[in-house]
Amino acid sequence: MAIRVYNTMTRTKEAFVPREPDTVAMYVCGPTVYNHIHIGNARTFLTFDVIRRYLEWRGFDVTFVQNITDVDDKIIRRAAEEGVSTAELAQTYTVAFRSAMDALGIEKPSRQPLATQTVPRMIAMVERLITSGHAYEVDGDVYFSVRSFPGYGKLSGRDINELESGARIEVDERKEDPLDFALWKAAKPGEPRWPSPWGEGRPGWHLECSVMSEQELGLPLDIHGGASDLIFPHHENERAQSEAASGTTFVKYWLHGGLLQVNAEKMSKSLGNFMFLKDVLAVYPASVVRLFMMQTHYRSPLEFSTDRLEEARTAYERIAGPLRDLEVAKRSRARERAEGSWTAGAWVSRLTKGIEDAKARFIEEMDDDFNTAGALAAVFGLVREMNAFMWEGPGIGAHGENLPVLERAAAGIKEPLDVLGIEIEAKATPASEYPPEIIELAVDYAGYDGTDGAEAVDALRKARDVARSQKNWVVADAMRDRLQELGLLVEDRPDGTHITYGR
Ligand SMILES: [Zn+2]
Numbered sequence: 001m002a003i004r005v006y007n008t009m010t011r012t013k014e015a016f017v018p019r020e021p022d023t024v025a026m027y028v029c030g031p032t033v034y035n036h037i038h039i040g041n042a043r044t045f046l047t048f049d050v051i052r053r054y055l056e057w058r059g060f061d062v063t064f065v066q067n068i069t070d071v072d073d074k075i076i077r078r079a080a081e082e083g084v085s086t087a088e089l090a091q092t093y094t095v096a097f098r099s100a101m102d103a104l105g106i107e108k109p110s111r112q113p114l115a116t117q118t119v120p121r122m123i124a125m126v127e128r129l130i131t132s133g134h135a136y137e138v139d140g141d142v143y144f145s146v147r148s149f150p151g152y153g154k155l156s157g158r159d160i161n162e163l164e165s166g167a168r169i170e171v172d173e174r175k176e177d178p179l180d181f182a183l184w185k186a187a188k189p190g191e192p193r194w195p196s197p198w199g200e201g202r203p204g205w206h207l208e209c210s211v212m213s214e215q216e217l218g219l220p221l222d223i224h225g226g227a228s229d230l231i232f233p234h235h236e237n238e239r240a241q242s243e244a245a246s247g248t249t250f251v252k253y254w255l256h257g258g259l260l261q262v263n264a265e266k267m268s269k270s271l272g273n274f275m276f277l278k279d280v281l282a283v284y285p286a287s288v289v290r291l292f293m294m295q296t297h298y299r300s301p302l303e304f305s306t307d308r309l310e311e312a313r314t315a316y317e318r319i320a321g322p323l324r325d326l327e328v329a330k331r332s333r334a335r336e337r338a339e340g341s342w343t344a345g346a347w348v349s350r351l352t353k354g355i356e357d358a359k360a361r362f363i364e365e366m367d368d369d370f371n372t373a374g375a376l377a378a379v380f381g382l383v384r385e386m387n388a389f390m391w392e393g394p395g396i397g398a399h400g401e402n403l404p405v406l407e408r409a410a411a412g413i414k415e416p417l418d419v420l421g422i423e424i425e426a427k428a429t430p431a432s433e434y435p436p437e438i439i440e441l442a443v444d445y446a447g448y449d450g451t452d453g454a455e456a457v458d459a460l461r462k463a464r465d466v467a468r469s470q471k472n473w474v475v476a477d478a479m480r481d482r483l484q485e486l487g488l489l490v491e492d493r494p495d496g497t498h499i500t501y502g503r
Pocket of ligand 1: 029030234
């Protein structure tokens with residue numbers, strides 16, 4: 001079974017066949033470092049982090065390159081507002097960007113070139129384009145001539161003549177065609193500048209990606225990624241420059257991520273409806289944020305709200321539940337639940353099948369254009385099976401005889417999540433770390449006579465299930481309230497009371 005990816009260029013899912021077997025050359029447009037990134041930006045970087053992780057897990061050797069745009073109009077403007085140099089401002093937000101990526105669990109790029117360190121190569125590409133008749137100079141500016149590149153508009157599915165009649169293009173009489181875009185901009189007073197054959201100036205934004213991707217990876221790139229709002233004009237222009245300059249295909253597979261929305265509007269700095277990633281991560285663990293984003297396919301729009309984040313937190317707890325239960329059960333040992341018409345053997349076969357099915361489905365879904373939502377559904381299927389085994393089925397067994405299959409199930413849950421970069425904290429709290437009052441509570445409500453915190457919790461769980469089965473709501477509610485006062489989480493689930501502690 002091959003991996004299939006949706007290629008924006010052909011608007012179809014295609015079998016993924018990289019230019020060389022077992023290796024992937026991947027380029028993703030990086031940030032313009034003039035401010036912190038918001039979580040809409042973060043979604044794009046997360047998408048390509050997951051794609052990279054999955055390809056690596058499938059055995060590909062991935063080289064992942066991402067640029068940093070450290071010279072740009074926005075940087076110049078912001079630096080002037082703050083009264084610092086553009087270099088200082090860019091440095092500050094480059095550091096902030098890298099630390100926010102670390103905090104979200106994004107793997108570091110293989111290489112991360114800076115625009116300002118690539119200027120001589122950019123000048124060389126502009127010269128190549130002028131020589132081959134794809135670009136022209138006017139008063140120290142250099143423009144790319146879109147009419148000189150026959151396939152212009154193909155990536156974004158736009159017709160060049162319709163684009164031209166569009167009213168939104170500002171008219172600059174020095175351009176041969178209103179769609180022509182800047183490769184090189186003559187320096188204005190106070191702006192950062194580099195010497196060039198056309199006088200002092202700086203590169204246009206589109207140019208850097210063409211230059212850096214070719215320099216770091218060679219052509220064609222296997223995967224070029226970015227958010228869908230970069231398709232036009234940014235990626236259309238990158239493609240025109242690169243193919244005009246090299247005479248070869250620029251990219252094999254163009255992958256674009258859907259946008260994060262707030263009330264059905266794109267999250268953006270210009271609309272002011274954004275939240276910085278760092279502020280979201282101050283409230284929600286990275287794994288919860290990742291889970292929230294991956295529950296939607298990467299190409300679909302994703303509506304952002306704190307309600308959705310809370311739902312993701314609950315989903316996270318649902319996954320962690322059986323893993324923690326297993327840890328607790330291992331310590332308090334006997335479960336003595338092997339009853340009913342099923343033998344433990346039938347339960348073991350069922351769970352074993354659940355483990356195999358979950359892995360097969362995970363691969364099937366991820367192979368299908370990285371369907372993380374389907375992949376997570378496979379994980380949740382196994383979570384349900386493990387819960388059933390623990391609570392309706394034989395549990396770990398009186399002598400721990402079911403531990404091997406339960407450990408395999410736990411690993412079967414953790415492995416795909418690990419591929420997705422979701423870490424599940426499932427360590428049961430050591431008994432000594434439970435609040436000491438728990439023993440007293442267990443003595444009062446469950447007739448417990450030991451001194452172990454985990455055992456006390458287990459006794460309380462059983463006693464509360466008994467109270468509930470007898471419809472003794474006064475006792476059941478009082479137990480829940482007392483446990484919650486002590487900081488334990490009490491949940492009523494179809495299979496009975498679940499008590500967790502410690503995050
Ligand atoms: Zn780019």
